[in-house]
Amino acid sequence: MRASVLTATRTIEIEERPEPEPRPGEVVVRVSSVGVCGSDIHYYRDGRIGPFVVDAPLVLGHEAAGEVVAFGDGVDRHAVGDRVSLEPGVPDFTCRLCLEGKYNLCPNMRFFATPPIDGAFSEYVAIHQAFAHPVPDAVSDDAAALLEPLSVGLWACRKGAAGPGSRVLINGAGPIGLVSLQAALAFGATEVVVADVNKQRLDVAAASGATGTLNVGDTPLEDAGIDADVVLECSGVPEATTAALYALRPGGRAVLVGSGSHDVALPLMRLQVHELQVSGLFRYANTWPMAIELVASGRIDLDRLVTGHYGLEQTEEALTVGMRDPASIKPIVSPQT
Amino acid sequence: MRASVLTATRTIEIEERPEPEPRPGEVVVRVSSVGVCGSDIHYYRDGRIGPFVVDAPLVLGHEAAGEVVAFGDGVDRHAVGDRVSLEPGVPDFTCRLCLEGKYNLCPNMRFFATPPIDGAFSEYVAIHQAFAHPVPDAVSDDAAALLEPLSVGLWACRKGAAGPGSRVLINGAGPIGLVSLQAALAFGATEVVVADVNKQRLDVAAASGATGTLNVGDTPLEDAGIDADVVLECSGVPEATTAALYALRPGGRAVLVGSGSHDVALPLMRLQVHELQVSGLFRYANTWPMAIELVASGRIDLDRLVTGHYGLEQTEEALTVGMRDPASIKPIVSPQT
Amino acid sequence: MRASVLTATRTIEIEERPEPEPRPGEVVVRVSSVGVCGSDIHYYRDGRIGPFVVDAPLVLGHEAAGEVVAFGDGVDRHAVGDRVSLEPGVPDFTCRLCLEGKYNLCPNMRFFATPPIDGAFSEYVAIHQAFAHPVPDAVSDDAAALLEPLSVGLWACRKGAAGPGSRVLINGAGPIGLVSLQAALAFGATEVVVADVNKQRLDVAAASGATGTLNVGDTPLEDAGIDADVVLECSGVPEATTAALYALRPGGRAVLVGSGSHDVALPLMRLQVHELQVSGLFRYANTWPMAIELVASGRIDLDRLVTGHYGLEQTEEALTVGMRDPASIKPIVSPQT
């Protein structure tokens, strides 16, 4: 089979590799759609993300969907032909954190496209059957792939306890900010303001159901009079993170979604007098069943985020389009083409 | 002012009464819309509901909205002319349960239209300012009145921990079942099945967003293959309540909304093997802010439940229309007409 | 190795069997102590518990501790010689309920001493390494075995949200009632009343830290003026269960621990007006780490519950001593003797 491989910084090569053999409990999936994530772009450009260093060839891509074509011993939940969305981080299932339902914190997690685990920019991948989630026809291949970033937004809403009638501020209108917007609406939030400096993305936010947008290039967050129950900080900009805490009401919750290696300055007195809560977020757990229901029922529309399709040979173009085109949100690689 | 008074079982008389004087902290509200509730009908027909006996003239009506026309000492949150929705049960504010936020359980609660407290079928009522909730123009007078039954539905969803992607069974398609349906959808439920024996009401449920309806006159609940996360039992029928427990998935929650003086038979082994949770529900607490947001934003449409308007002199007709017309859902009394 | 086998109703035979071979991920444990549980006694006497029927020879015993003597492929958390407490129900680890941390509800659970799975009244057993929990020296072999019933009590306290300052009523002073008593105290409950008809057991409760005891043969529960936050119903007696609901304060929680195949009559109006919550309980999940800490730190004393030791050949005596001696609480079988 063909796979597109990061062989050196800013170098993707198409390689022929053997098709994966399923181990016990695993299925082999013919990959139909793979979204390009900011972390793929970071590995491509910099060869690393913080402590995670690419020092051997690596297949990128972890937002993936496809069709089951084979399975290993003990697989009892799948038939050949099932359309599935991949949950790309497989834990050990039996450590204390897994048993508690916090499998995203499993110390033995094997996560796609994170050195040294290969990802999904290839024609086939193998994965544990429990992490290949069947999707109904109402969910397109692209949407099935994008259940992964959606899961981040859903998990952020869960951590921030967004709910019916909540007022939510979303800092940053990149792909994660945009899925978080839809997630917040699906959780019942009735006021969702999205803040960014990119007017094009704010327009997408407005078209996706934001009840308000804020161009923080024009109006600093602190002057916008926002009074939110929940902040989903998706920008990863340190100053924006600190500013967002001042937009919270007493008892409000901030969820730190956007990543970075810096420190965030927390204003202690503000945090105390208003009893704010700040939560870090690491991927997601148990979000696929909910995500599938929300997309299949039409509550959430992921296809609208897709801004381009690329064949496997065009993986590098898909990884770089965002640098050239500010209107690009979510490029999709289709490994079978 | 005029008030319509239950002077004896099945007897409503229009009386002239003095306008209420606001006590400290109270506002006086000119009542615009009052929904007719099943409990009003029970008092009218039977003169009692369980231990609550009407032994003196009583003004019925506790689903009410209107306009602030006067206020007592210390009122600082209202101006004359504010449109408000009334939360009809005023607690003592300072007992342990109130301080814990469970004011619906306050032992000193004074609830409209519950002997000996008069209700809102009158031109004016007085109420504590904190329980006269301002509503925006996007909420009609009728909808403002119906925030009260909606609150029951929202509270039921809260108790049952309905959420995004939940599968909900609603037993009973009366007014409370129908607002619970909309509440469940607003909480993010993606599958909401409504069960009843009344085809007309099931049609209303289907038109209000139910993803499925079940005529339990044709197909018993136990044969319908329902597998719900949450059951909102709004029928009050003992057998239906027991049957509903068999429609719950492992870890499911049943909320007993429909009232009655009977016992419910809980199948112990089922409850244990599936770790089911059964909760009683008494009115609501802290639901108005959420209810107002949900209606103002268009997530919930209460006006669609209104099936007739009646002047104050027609109160008795409003109380009895439901017995004559099975298509009647929510009659509204407009005390100013 | 020797195993004591239930070959027919009220018939235990000692058999020679091959030592278990560990499958991948499993350890083999030389069993040191096994507590006798009420369910063992039921299978012995009646050959069934509700739908679970013994139709082939079955080894009973599921409260077990021992020492690791061998392990299969992939075992990485144990060394030969580790003292371990066995969590006797091994789930499939990968179903939706397992992933959510509710592995006690796993539909593929394999539970010791439940047909057709053999239990621990034998010299050796094999079990998944994740369910052989290492215990420190401060935990005796007997106490290590009794972490299993303790887990039921801890899980009941968790379900009932017992906490610091809680007032708890425990219905039934059998072994589960007595561990629930200690569990409630460990959760911080400051008032724990134990009710039973057996004076000897009430004396044990009083000696184990109960702040009050109630002989319901003398004073019916409804006359005792109890006003509890939490009821842990461990008697399984239908009338006692209904009565216990009247002992709850507004907002109180009842947990149905004691089992049976009957219905429980729930007084609907009481449940509603006081917003009571009733929860079924099925075994436990994620309790061993907490249980080990509580016993090792001396907060909970399980050795005090042991009322007799029996060799493997005396298994039948251990299973029947409770019928002869009302002072018997927890007989222990020591399979190595």
Added chain:
Amino acid sequence: MRASVLTATRTIEIEERPEPEPRPGEVVVRVSSVGVCGSDIHYYRDGRIGPFVVDAPLVLGHEAAGEVVAFGDGVDRHAVGDRVSLEPGVPDFTCRLCLEGKYNLCPNMRFFATPPIDGAFSEYVAIHQAFAHPVPDAVSDDAAALLEPLSVGLWACRKGAAGPGSRVLINGAGPIGLVSLQAALAFGATEVVVADVNKQRLDVAAASGATGTLNVGDTPLEDAGIDADVVLECSGVPEATTAALYALRPGGRAVLVGSGSHDVALPLMRLQVHELQVSGLFRYANTWPMAIELVASGRIDLDRLVTGHYGLEQTEEALTVGMRDPASIKPIVSPQT
């Protein structure tokens, strides 16, 4: 009556003032014991705490107990002679936050000894009846006063979700650290390590039930190998706060109890990869009932924290003893002497 009044920075004068008249709903309390808090000392030394500036004479003292001697209209829960512990911050009871049970965040809170509200270093004070909590004889006058700082510790444990078997790190062994230690033990924590640079205070911590102490002057927190479920940060030292986050396990919770006007540097990647939660804390809500139970039952011993008694004329000495004597923990002013 006599009151000790802060008339200027570092100046306390004894004044004769009229006895307070109870307003409706209030009781008058003859004050028996008042603990000296760090905030009293700050106001005394600096005339301000952050934005709270003393610009008129102020009576300090907010950890108080006494006896009811009179009451105003509408008081129905007290009799003259009742021994009571004062909860010194009275909210407006009817705002949205109060109704939700979060009365500590009430914007109209009137808190003792916070400008311009007088505190309790006086012979008599008036307070709303709901905030004068009756205490049983098992709770001494001093302990009744110290339910206030204990409440901070209990609230911190609640925010941090400490529970049975938790491992807790307490940063700072001042009075709040020491009550938090006892609170954590009462919540069921089985490992509670207290860190400080003051050996004397660490000795008190060890004698009060700490399972470990850490002199961070000798061993930096980051080298101590601590792996906690919960950190209660009571030192208010910025560097110590940041360091404490590295002592948390995946899924751990930090509660910021110690105050200051600075920023806290949060290491974003750590917070995310381990999904840590950081909560600010502002006083407490609904803690007195629990606090009374825990002290009355002997679970928590507050008298051991008392290191000196002072008459009203010695208030200034009580406020300054801590600067002279590092062994001083909690001086008590007895206004009747």
